[in-house]
Amino acid sequence: MRLNAKITALGGYVPPGIRTNAWLSDISDTSDEWILKRTGIRERRILANDLGTSDMVVEAVQNLLMKAEITVEEIACLIVATSTPDMPMPSTANIVCRKLGIKQTFGFDINAACSGFLYALSLGASLVESCRYKNVIVVGADKMSSVLNKYDRTTNILFGDGAAAVLLQSSTEKAGVMDSILEGNGEGMEFLNIEGGGSRYPASMETLLSKKHFIKQEGRVVFRNAIAKMVKVCRNLLEQNQLSIKDISWFVPHQANLRIIEAVGKELGIENEKILTNVQYYGNTTAATIPLCLWDYEATIKKGDLLLLTTFGAGFTWGATLIKWDI
Incomplete structure (x- = not known):
């Protein structure tokens, strides 16, 4: 079994x-x-x-x-x-x-x-x-x-x-982590990164003065790619599991920016009432955004609900996961 x-x-x-x-x-x-x-x-x-x-x-x-x-x-x-x-x-x-x-x-x-x-x-x-x-x-x-x-x-x-x-x-x-599609290509590494502190640019006076230890982002490029990648991977995952967006109880996207979240939701055709967000009060906590959202809405999500999670990050990396809730 x-x-x-x-x-x-x-x-x-x-x-x-x-x-x-x-x-x-x-x-x-x-x-x-x-x-x-x-x-x-x-x-x-x-x-x-x-x-x-x-x-x-x-x-x-x-x-x-x-x-x-x-x-x-x-x-x-x-x-x-x-x-x-x-x-x-x-x-x-x-x-x-x-x-x-x-x-x-x-x-x-x-x-x-x-x-x-x-x-x-x-x-x-x-x-x-x-x-x-x-x-x-x-x-x-x-x-x-x-x-x-x-x-x-x-x-x-x-x-x-x-x-x-x-x-x-x-x-x-038949509950829990049902399926995932996770992807990445490295083609966006220059648009969102922290250059300093690794083996390529080890810490030095030069890296400190050039501010290589701070996160840098080309907002427009990241914005455009985040929407396109998350929408596509969500559609692929739903199709792979013979589901439609109407089957989803809750949509839990990466909490990077409310405009990105709203744009992805609109492209997928999911109702605003099904989109879980807390970016308003925490900002983008990077790897913590999705689990923090699940934690915040634990009382809202019910046993048997089908969740669609999606994310996009530096590199670029992105993906989507289906979960059938069982708490």
Whole structure:
């Protein structure tokens, strides 16, 4: 009998610090009206300077464990999707294991930018479906404020910090992670990136002065590609599963920009009432956006609902996933 991987618990965390549009208006050439018109974002959560991505992951996992029927010792695998690890090595997942007191767990990071959570979810589901691991926790987490030039209005209005986690366990029922299409091509790497800090541009006075350690984005190119890629992959996934958009209970897109979300929804022909959003209050938390949205709307989503998740990120990377809810 084929086993499916289903989500049995969620946890999330957003830091208490809030960066408002008014605050950004004081330090850069922008305004609340300008930001709302172009992004729909009202505020973002910002983590304290002396904390890292791992601290948010710990909070999200602990929040999950409060509702799950497992203990820390029963976590068999921890996958952290992030573009802002605490450090190049060891992995953030490894650091989280130490902070949680986990002694022997298979844990690793994955970096697919904003698509990271769906990539990690597919990997985690495969581990559960193969029967090799029983309790797999998948986390999307990013401290985007750590790579953000707060004076650059092309990026400072968009990004925030946060983390959210899901627990994957096996099920013989037709529920859980049903199917995914995940893609990427690298053709957009110059339009959305953080050049500095890797092996190509290791940290130096030159990379610091040229601001290579900050995220940079060509907004128009990213905007156009995000809509086209997410619409196409969603249509392909629905067709692959002999479904129509009318079969979808809830649409959960990557929370990058409200205009992008609305454009994708319109192209797919899904009602606005079925589109879940929280970008207004968190901004773009990169790998955390989709799981944070699921966490925020946990009371709204009902058992048996069919969810369509989609994402687009740097590289470019993109994808879509179908989930039949079973909590």
